[in-house]
Amino acid sequence: MIKKLMLLGLLIGTWSMVYTQPRPVLLDPAKAKDTTRSGIFDETEFIPLETSHQSIFGIIKQLVVTDKYFIILDTDTDAILFFDKQGKFITKYKNAPKRYRIHFIQQDKSRNALLIFSQHKNYNLTLTKLQAHLAKDQGSKPSTLVSATRLYLNDLPALRTEIVPAPAYLLANPVSLGSRKFIFSFIRSDAQNTEMQDHELKVMNEDSVVREYFPYHTKTDSVFYGRTAHQCSFFPTLNDSVLFISRPFQPFIYRLTPDSIAAMYEIAGSKMRPAASMPNAFSFAPVDQISFGSITISTRAGSGGSLLGSNMNTVNNFANLERFLFFNVRQPFGNYNYYVFDKKENRLYDRSKLKADSSSFLFPLQGPVLAFDEKNIYQGLSARALFNLKKGAAKMNPQYEKTLARFYKTGKPADNPVILRLKPKED
Template structure:
């Protein structure tokens, strides 16, 4: 063999593994379990069949803190933090429901002409100098506030660290995490990955590559890409749009954990994400086939119970779209059909059948072993009035609320401890 050919082969031999590393990893399918799910035939249950604790937390109402709805509920240092679209503000309440303060447009420094409205449309919670802070995005800057609504730091989006920062969800070990919407390289052929796993701060796998240019002519509908932390040491769930597979992310790799098999009438075409006939027409297809399930979300495994939500264009008060599946007995319970009982003081734990918050959002938060849902005071007082002739008794907090409050009060938060079997 000639020396030049030998040198070329040696170079290719060493470059080949590097080329493989640049490619997307494949999820491990060795542990995949198929679950046959028929939402129509899901069962009803009482609140105490699913939960062991229920706590109602009415939020203080005054002219300084009157708002419409709770969006993006978070718990930061034992405080409730959430966004309200009606007032374009981030509200901060104590764990007992007492109003503390809010972050509105007046507290965010003006970047544009004074003639333009200084609005923002949400927030994130990020670590800044070792402490959780409330981050507000503007066109040029990220502003960070503490729980007193005091501005503590601002970072330009052009800052090199900020530009390369992608959403991270940490396992209990702070040196292991997953990163979503990961940018591999930025040029005319930019490549992103939907999820990347890290262990000891080192990349261990990158999955589902995509070029953002595709969103100019086609885009996924609905629930998008999401990570759901259910309190396990080294596990969390990951979901993708138009995909009935529930992925299990670990510090070392991504597994295909469960695949939902729905009735044919509810199932998307197998090539919905890839076929040319649906390119740029996904919304139109789903609007005409509004019962089709186009994604799953709100996925949490608590002991023997798997909680999840289905996403469909159809939206009505009789629709079943939030469930708990028990691995031991194979029962599928409908969360929107939960019946109040003594544990819930004969009050509903969701507004299903009376409102739309739970059907739209499902559980807003799972943290430290508890789910959190929200609904309006209108729903609360409607049910209370329906129970008036049944001589119901309520705990001290609700008793005082009913004495002083009204249907026009701020929404309430419901804290629920799920059973594990």
């Protein structure tokens, strides 16, 4: 009798813990409201990046913003470029071993450094072999496939670097999660797989798996069939030990720490159908290679199925500031809608439809948030696109925002891209 009462008490306690967990905040794009740009942003600034023989580049593949620098990965020139916060060029980094192409960068705040992940230019790896490689030993060191470098920012002109051990999970673009921890994601099912279960997320401490989340069947889970692999998307915060994540085909945003995970937001009406249920008329033709993680992978030996891209996440480009959330929601055929959520007023807005203010003209604020800091979000626009927008708006005779007006007087369409700094309201 006593044991039964103890068991009943345990069950009641467990039920109470589950029941009292807060439900995710529901964000419904169908109920997005209208407002003006000044209703969201206090400041806007266009910052042209200096164009010179040494600094010219193509597109902003990644942007890292520190207290002193704009750090840009440009895959056209296979280089990392450093500009100060006024857009003046400082220096440029390129890999010394020419066989490696820079693929991914992230800030290492604890060391005031930049982590640089690179892939071998001439090495192809099938998805099947990559999956087996990751399952066998995440901590192995495939030095011929990838490389990792830490570049210190406290002596930037000197470009002081050191080589970092490159474990196998580097193949999946791991993201730092606090001291010595990284998280990575590789999701793929295939009827030929011998292992039955794996997890969508894995937290590594050096070369050991310390946490696993979201189990799936690598042999029978048809939602992850296809000629490609899937990944969860990771969204950094201003705290190195906190990330937000989204999962393929799921409408949730999760908050992840080294020891826990919890669903924080749910996007209403946005759950995508998996590849297995998509009509054949919408299938894409198979391709021979895809870019996944930090290496180019051959799909010729992969299983059959539709190629819908390696990232089928419903929610993406999530930035969590003190008052506002910025995020994108995937629409049919891969397009995104852009939203901003005011946590103070509990209101959702369509960011691409924010109304222009009469005092100054600003183009629609579409496109991804490339980076953010304590006060601002940052976007990137090509100089040519800005001049095309000016040409299209000529009949309106607009009064441009002052830094944009200055760029139109001094810049040219062939110049480097322009950083757009937007400061959201704080009150």
